[in-house]
Amino acid sequence: MQVQTSWISRWAVPLLVVAGFAVAWAIPRYQLINPYYELILMYVGINIMLTVSLNLVNGYMGEFSVGHAGFMAVGAYVASVLTMRVIPWDMAGYLYPLALIGGGIGAGVVALLVAIPSFRTRGDYLALVTLALNMIVKSVIENIDAVGGPRGFLVMLRLTNLPWVYVWVIVTLWVIRNFIYSNAGRGVLAIREDEVAAELIGVRTREVKLRAFIISAFFAGVAGGLYAHLLQFIHPRNFDILKSTEILIMVYLGGIGSMMGSVLGASIFTVLLEALRFMGVWRMALAPLLLVVLMILRPTGIMGLKEWRGLIPLDERLRLWRLRARKGGSASAAGN
Amino acid sequence: MEFWLQQTLNALQLGSIYALIALGYTMVYGILRLINFAHGDIFMVGAFVGLAGALWLGLPMVPTLLFTMACTALLGVTIERLAYKPLRNAPRVSAVITALGIGIFLEHFVLGTVGAEPRAFPALIAGGRFDLPGGLTVNSVQILIIGVSVVLMLGLDWFIRGTLTGMAMRAISWDRSVVPLMGINVDRIISLTFAIGSALAAAGGVLFGQAYPIIDPYMGILIGWKAFIAAVVGGIGNIRGAMLGGYILGMTEIYVAAVLPSTYRDFVAFTLLLLLLVFRPTGILGRVQAQKV
Structure with missing residues (x-):
């Protein structure tokens, strides 16, 4: 049975992406909004990258990684060293994406260190491994004098702007979406449901885990690079456990196993913290209380394993439609 | 040799505090998974409640300890019930x-009420140095910390293994679904677990204030996570494992700092613990659970 797809369902998302880029390009070019709001938009974008990439490991694969800021730190420092020390200054503007990718690769290499113990341990023990990795990364940076050690590292070039953040957010969403709906991605979901059963039906669990960890860490590293070139001063304390905790909260606020959830979770949390800034210290007391209330009322987060249709690949949507048509509309086909 | 024995005393002091906190992690984990x-922030609240007791109420050592343990146990039970x-x-x-979320709330609630600047914890016992055979010296704070911790831990071990309530706790950690059939009120046992865990962390907070007399609202984060690591190294869910893990972590940190610059x-310490976990994934005393298919 041939399923007809409407023009809208085929082109809506690509058009939205292009329109979004036009807006992201126009805002700094013509100073359409207050620079403060522009800054918040950039933080939202960076947090979306961190949240979606952590959701791949924690939500889709069902592991419990609690040290995501460690990967971010590696990416931030590698990218900053590349733009400040390696790439000539007059070229830095053009080669900036390469520096970010370098940071992502650095974070990916560190992810190997996490992936190997994850072959043997799961759940709460893996939490410990990632936690320790976060502390080790911070401690190592504090002991490298060439990047300022505990004094911090001055990144003199403000290379991050809204169009770049936007492009990287779209790349992150696109790559992770395609990964999840690929063969390896089905393996990731199978590992979440039951690792032993996944292995029995022929999922190469080691390889799949390795890939998921590396992709997740890569985008955390790129986000770290963007963050460094926005803040212009990085410090090991920027990447401590508290930062990891914030990313975790954004993931579970939005809902695990949902990219739209991560986008919403990161946006809401970042904007809420800014909106509460007038409360001073007390905002960080109020925000977690709101989170606790939300968790009690809705334990699976905002989206909770559901996905916005626009983030599901078209042929996957068609497959689900066919499935529903064959079963007479009884099967629920809302993503997942 | 003398140097190392002296360091061992320091390690026992630090390890005692880690062990007291690790116990709370492991007990709650054993029962509720x-x-x-x-928990690290409960330890921090304990230190501040102890400070309040010592400064405002002017309590001496033992009443401060009991007052803090009672208040913090109440806090732990309240959090458990509400959240x-x-x-x-x-x-x-x-x-x-x-x-x-609760942890971040506690940090910033204390930050908002007490302020960000570190507070000095008053000394509650007379300072003193005692010479031991072999040229070692031990001060009164070390005796206090190691003594109080060992008494609390022996008490807990007896409570878990020797009383009916302790038996109920062990039963819940074994299989929670069957325990209500034996007529045991599971909710009451869970609340009691939180009370005991929080009280031990509070004791750790007061003792910490005696040994390292500067406390601030963020101190619970790093120490709490380290105590969690200690609990996992010992085998999470295992009470004796948590005690062992606490002392192992204390020793590793002190010995490393004695040989290398303290920034390392x-x-x-974490690299060593990671390696240990790679070779023994369930911790030292942890039970290997067969995975059923």
Whole structure:
């Protein structure tokens, strides 16, 4: 049975992406909004990258990684060293994406260190491994004098702007979406449901885990690079456990196993913290209380394993439609 | 040799505090399979309650300790009732995230009420040095910390293994679904677990204030996470494992700092613990659970 797809369902998302880029390009070019709001938009974008990439490991694969800021730190420092020390200054503007990718690769290499113990341990023990990795990364940076050690590292070039953040957010969403709906991605979901059963039906669990960890860490590293070139001063304390905790909260606020959830979770949390800034210290007391209330009322987060249709690949949507048509509309086909 | 024995005394002092906190992690984990990430901040609240007791009420050592343990136990039970109990049947991570949220709330609640600057903890016992055979010296704070911790831990060990309530706790950690059939009130046991865990962390907070007399609202984060690591190294869910893990972590940190510059302490200590976990994934005393297919 041939399923007809409407023009809208085929082109809506690509058009939205292009329109979004036009807006992201126009805002700094013509100073359409207050620079403060522009800054918040950039933080939202960076947090979306961190949240979606952590959701791949924690939500889709069902592991419990609690040290995501460690990967971010590696990416931030590698990218900053590349733009400040390696790439000539007059070229830095053009080669900036390469520096970010370098940071992502650095974070990916560190992810190997996490992936190997994850072959043997799961759940709460893996939490410990990632936690320790976060502390080790911070401690190592504090002991490298060439990047300022505990004094911090001055990144003199403000290379991050809204169009770049936007492009990287779209790349992150696109790559992770395609990964999840690929063969390896089905393996990731199978590992979440039951690792032993996944292995029995022929999922190469080691390889799949390795890939998921590396992709997740890569985008955390790129986000770290963007963050460094926005803040212009990085410090090991920027990447401590508290930062990891914030990313975790954004993931579970939005809902695990949902990219739209991560986008919403990161946006809401970042904007809420800014909106509460007038409360001073007390905002960080109020925000977690709101989170606790939300968790009690809705334990699976905002989206909770559901996905916005626009983030599901078209042929996957068609497959689900066919499935529903064959079963007479009884099967629920809302993503997942 | 003398140097190392002296360092061992320091390690026992630090390890005692880690062990007291690790016990709370491991008890809650054993019963609820919940990593109570707010526990490090309960330790911090304990230190501040102890400070309030010592400064405002002018209490001496032992009453301060008991007052702090009682107040903090009450806090632990309140948190359990309000925040964790509604999530008993929710996905496990929801409760973990709630715990993280509670931890951040406690940090900033204390920050908002007390202020950000570090506070000095008054000394509650007379200082003194005693010479031991072999040229070692031990001061009164070390005797206090190691003594109080060992008494509390022996008491807990007896309570878990020697009383009916302790037996109920062990039963719940073995299989929670069967225990209500034996006529045991599970909710009461869970609350009691939180009370004991929080009281031990509070004792750790007061003792910490005696040994390292500067306290601030963020101190619970790093020490709490380290105590969690100690609990996992010992085998999470195992009470004696938590005690052992606490002392192992204390020794590793002190010995590393004695040989290398102290900035390498965290790095080397965590790397060693990671390696240990790669070769023994369930911790030292942890039970290997066969995975059923």
